[in-house]
Amino acid sequence: MSFTPLHRALGLPPSSLTDEILDAAVAAGVVEADDLDWKSELPPIKNLSQTDVPKDIAAMSNSGGGMIVYGVKEDQKAATSRVDVGELTEGHERAYRSVAVTAISPPVFGLRIERFGSDMHAVAVSIPASIDGPHLIYKNDFFGAPVRNDADTAWMKERQVEAMYRARFEERHHAAEALDALYDEAATGRDSGKRSWLIAVAHPRIPRFRNRLTREKAREILASTVGLAQTYAGRGGIHPLDNVDRDNPRPGLRRWIAVNTAPGERSVWREAWVSIHHDGSVTVAAAVGGHRMSSDDYFEGWQVESAAIECAIADLMALVRITAEATDNEEYDVRLGIEWAGEQPLTILTKDNMGFTYDGASVPLHRYTPVETTVNAGEPPLDFFWRVHEFAQDCVNQGGISNVLMIHPPARDGSA
Known part of the structure; x- marks a missing residue:
């Protein structure tokens, strides 16, 4: 059993994540938060490391963990409807896990990837909290430490990075x-x-x-x-x-x-x-x-x-x-x-x-x-x-x- 941001938003006790829970979250118009992000479609498997996936994973991990749900449309950060994202192939899942390890430093391990629905497919990715932050992502010659700011992703300032390193050692x-x-x-x-x-x-x-x-x-x-x-x-x-x-x-x-x-x-x-x-x-x-x-x-x-x-x-x-x-x-x-x-x-x-x-x-x-x-x-x-x-x-x-x-x-x- 697990207690996810969806359980918290709906006031449910810990349980397995189900299609019915996702439907209930959409019906209730659950709003994005530090630990919840709605996405309407899966990222492309090709050049996955060049998409926003590494940034999204690192930001969640740097913010205490959370969940990204693919297959939900949102308006003003609130869930409005479900969208079929298609089947999540084994190769797609493997690439997603690989990005969390190879495109983020230190790597983010322990992703939990769950599929939902037979007619309306959705995918939920749970990112664990980490004591190894800050998790950095690199693009070309630059690096940064993303972090969730309510429903948005921002970049840490120098003092935030310093504080997170101190927290890591503690x-x-x-x-x-x-x-x-x-x-x-x-x-x-x-x-x-x-x-x-x-x-x-x-x-x-x-x-x-x-x-x-x-x-x-x-x-x-x-x-x-x-x-x-x-x-x-x-x-x-x-x-x-x-x-x-x-x-x-x-x-x-x-x-x-x-x-x-x-x-x-x-x-x-x-x-x-x-x-x-x-x-x-x-x-x-x-x-x-x-x-x-x-x-x-x-x-x-x-x-x-x-x-x-x-x-x-x-x-x-x-x-x-x-x-x-x-x-x-x-x-x-x-x-x-x-x-x-x-x-x-x-x-x-x-x-x-x-x-x-x-x-x-x-x-x-x-x-x-x-x-x-x-x-x-x-x-x-x-x-x-x-x-x-x-x-x-x-x-x-x-x-x-x-x-x-x-x-x-x-x-x-x-x-x-």
């Missing part, structure tokens, strides 16, 4: 602080002197605060996450989500907590905790050192199987994607670390060609440096799958392990 600082707070909270109280703990957190870069998540919604998110996580990493390792109470999340401070369900001394090695915050943030804390190697033997607390890291990453990234959809978030900052306070150096274990545990390639770590990335949780499924793979590879590479064992996305061309 927002990045706040985003880093938010990620630090999530990580520190998830890591606090773990017995990292006895066994290694994997701490993984994700925070939306621009949280879109909505109503608090209900217990039922948190339960739905956890249930959906399990299936997606198993798509990413299969069932050949220890998934944190398999060791928490997904059916009965407990309330916490502006969050729901899936508490550990690994009971007793013989199962304590599988301990895990997962939380889903109302603002869309998620955390995973899982014991990854000292896992069982046979019915009677266990690894040492400083020995971590790479498969355990991959399973935790699959769970985290699936949780990010499902939670983002439920909370209408998109871009996330992600951090994964392994906390170990014992005397022995941390060692990441892999498997040899025969399937036996192997540490010959491991690089002993006296400190595991947290790995960070930024992901767009709304990007196409295959692209996101590859982000999961790349993140997992970075995480295991630090311990001297060359390849991931479990996370193998399909080739981008669709071949095996």
Whole structure:
């Protein structure tokens, strides 16, 4: 579900954008605003970068995000009627997304392009807010920073550009602080002197605060996450989500907590905790050192199987994607670390060609440096799958392990 400028103008609750909502907006004569722009026809695909499209996208992004609707006539900025813009081809959509990346600096990612109608076609392009402004466009030897001024597009003055750069640096600082707070909270109280703990957190870069998540919604998110996580990493390792109470999340401070369900001394090695915050943030804390190697033997607390890291990453990234959809978030900052306070150096274990545990390639770590990335949780499924793979590879590479064992996305061309 999403809450668009059309929902706001019509006083509707968050929902999927539909043809009926667009008809209602036209019937009500909704007026253009900072975050809404009516267009009567689609721009030509040829030389798209030379049209007003880059300026329109950059202006919306610089103004806190908004929506451009193609297929609506306006008079004095008010919608008057719908116009058929024809079919939006895959090539046209690809060119539109490409312009947002190649003709604007910094690029604008995360466009949401939606088609409407069977007889009367329309297209809505949602441009996300950004903490990377000001977004500039270049023409010949000149550049400028467009911005929405009510229903019009203007150019920023020098002081406005300066203020936006200052805001960018401040927002990045706040985003880093938010990620630090999530990580520190998830890591606090773990017995990292006895066994290694994997701490993984994700925070939306621009949280879109909505109503608090209900217990039922948190339960739905956890249930959906399990299936997606198993798509990413299969069932050949220890998934944190398999060791928490997904059916009965407990309330916490502006969050729901899936508490550990690994009971007793013989199962304590599988301990895990997962939380889903109302603002869309998620955390995973899982014991990854000292896992069982046979019915009677266990690894040492400083020995971590790479498969355990991959399973935790699959769970985290699936949780990010499902939670983002439920909370209408998109871009996330992600951090994964392994906390170990014992005397022995941390060692990441892999498997040899025969399937036996192997540490010959491991690089002993006296400190595991947290790995960070930024992901767009709304990007196409295959692209996101590859982000999961790349993140997992970075995480295991630090311990001297060359390849991931479990996370193998399909080739981008669709071949095996």
